[in-house]
Amino acid sequence: MNSQVTNQINQVGHLTIGGVDSIDLAREYGTPLVVYDVNQIRHQIRAFKKVFEEEQVDYAVSYASKAFAAIAMYQVASEEGASTDVVSAGELYTALKAGFPMERVSFHGNNKSKAELEMAVKKHVGKIMIDNFYEIDLLNEVLEKNNSEINVMLRVTPGISAHTHEYDQTGQVDSKFGFDIESGQADLALEKVLANPRMHMLGLHAHIGSQIFELNGFEMAAAKLIEIAVSWRKNHDYTAQVINVGGGFGIKYVAEDHPLKPEEFVKAIIKTIKSEAAKNNFPIPEIDIEPGRSIVGPAGYNLYTVGSRKDVPGLIPYLAVDGGMGDNIRPALYQAKYEAILANDPRKKTIQKVHLAGKYCESGDILADTELPDVKPGDILAMLDTGAYGYSMASNYNRNPRPAVVFAENGQAQVVIKRESLMDLVHLDQSYNV
Ligand SMILES: Cc1ncc(COP(=O)(O)O)c(C=O)c1O
Numbered sequence: 001m002n003s004q005v006t007n008q009i010n011q012v013g014h015l016t017i018g019g020v021d022s023i024d025l026a027r028e029y030g031t032p033l034v035v036y037d038v039n040q041i042r043h044q045i046r047a048f049k050k051v052f053e054e055e056q057v058d059y060a061v062s063y064a065s066k067a068f069a070a071i072a073m074y075q076v077a078s079e080e081g082a083s084t085d086v087v088s089a090g091e092l093y094t095a096l097k098a099g100f101p102m103e104r105v106s107f108h109g110n111n112k113s114k115a116e117l118e119m120a121v122k123k124h125v126g127k128i129m130i131d132n133f134y135e136i137d138l139l140n141e142v143l144e145k146n147n148s149e150i151n152v153m154l155r156v157t158p159g160i161s162a163h164t165h166e167y168d169q170t171g172q173v174d175s176k177f178g179f180d181i182e183s184g185q186a187d188l189a190l191e192k193v194l195a196n197p198r199m200h201m202l203g204l205h206a207h208i209g210s211q212i213f214e215l216n217g218f219e220m221a222a223a224k225l226i227e228i229a230v231s232w233r234k235n236h237d238y239t240a241q242v243i244n245v246g247g248g249f250g251i252k253y254v255a256e257d258h259p260l261k262p263e264e265f266v267k268a269i270i271k272t273i274k275s276e277a278a279k280n281n282f283p284i285p286e287i288d289i290e291p292g293r294s295i296v297g298p299a300g301y302n303l304y305t306v307g308s309r310k311d312v313p314g315l316i317p318y319l320a321v322d323g324g325m326g327d328n329i330r331p332a333l334y335q336a337k338y339e340a341i342l343a344n345d346p347r348k349k350t351i352q353k354v355h356l357a358g359k360y361c362e363s364g365d366i367l368a369d370t371e372l373p374d375v376k377p378g379d380i381l382a383m384l385d386t387g388a389y390g391y392s393m394a395s396n397y398n399r400n401p402r403p404a405v406v407f408a409e410n411g412q413a414q415v416v417i418k419r420e421s422l423m424d425l426v427h428l429d430q431s432y433n434v
Pocket residue numbers: 064067085108170207209210211246247248249290291292293294388
């Protein structure tokens with residue numbers, strides 16, 4: 001049996017999530033269904049905060065809401081005292097609707113539009129994470145027009161290639177994000193921002209990528225950021241107050257994954273920053289992190305109903321469920337691996353290897369190659385650790401409605417995003433008048 005869920009089996013032998021019977025959830029809300037164990041989300045935010053408090057540094061745990069953005073999620077993050085980072089007007093709008101404190105919002109993105117910057121300025125977000133020279137000019141225009149001022153940080157590419165899927169690397173020199181350091185772009189950006197009285201320069205940001213297991217890349221990035229801060233103090237008489245090391249802490253998806261606990265990455269980053277700062281007689285800055293996946297990933301479950309099956313003699317059978325790449329694109333896009341269990345009997349012995357197929361018209365729509373017990377149509381499968389970049393990257397491919405999202409906590413469940421209806425699917429369509 002999957003050891004992750006040992007403590008999540010109730011008296012009738014079903015998987016529970018947040019203390020709620022997963023089969024009851026599937027019956028009541030239908031499948032495919034995305035369910036979050038809210039306590040697990042809270043627990044991870046608290047674990048991050050605890051590390052900073054023990055290390056006695058100023059900090060912000062800024063939830064990277066691209067991993068899963070919904071009004072309810074911003075509410076939980078806010079209640080737990082987290083900050084958040086948004087990357088679009090849509091995420092910002094959702095955070096606003098949730099009543100998320102705007103001063104705890106940072107706005108990221110490599111091509112923020114004028115309208116997005118205008119919205120950020122008018123709503124007084126805490127920080128704009130400036131990514132490129134075009135943005136400096138655009139933001140200046142917006143600030144002048146609104147006779148406003150704002151806090152900014154500069155995102156740099158520290159020249160570190162993290163060991164992760166190519167699409168998940170962001171810190172290497174050849175990246176679409178941030179200012180290059182070696183060629184002097186970051187220095188020039190600093191000069192421009194410092195010369196602009198409407199921009200208050202807070203410090204430096206780097207994010208090396210996502211789903212990273214090695215500590216080394218984070219330590220190198222942290223050291224690099226201090227090195228830049230030290231050179232800026234010397235050459236530009238500017239002392240950075242905040243260093244943001246991004247997110248990217250890898251989580252366990254399958255048995256072969258052995259990541260450190262997310263908070264262990266953070267402990268090492270803090271230690272590196274402290275020691276590099278001490279070596280250079282540099283004041284310890286506020287240290288910010290931007291975890292997304294590690295906060296919501298392990299807390300999420302996708303529930304599916306088993307349907308058809310195809311057996312070809314000598315080959316691994318295809319077992320199909322009622323969801324697939326529309327609610328979780330990660331296996332098809334990144335060859336991401338997941339484990340699935342039989343939610344109505346997680347203890348049942350596994351006896352077969354299957355290609356767990358989705359219902360979409362693509363051969364690549366395989367959610368997992370996994371071992372399962374004997375299952376029959378109507379059984380409920382739970383895919384584990386689906387909370388990050390699952391629903392947030394969901395689509396209506398093949399005109400399938402996106403699933404509902406339920407928050408479960410202390411034995412209670414609440415729908416936080418409704419299931420799309422067929423009506424919703426045609427909601428924006430207009431007939432063509434020929
Ligand atoms: C700037 C930035 N911060 C934070 C994150 C969150 O990363 P993760 O979900 O891997 O923690 C990302 C996504 O990779 C990002 O691009």
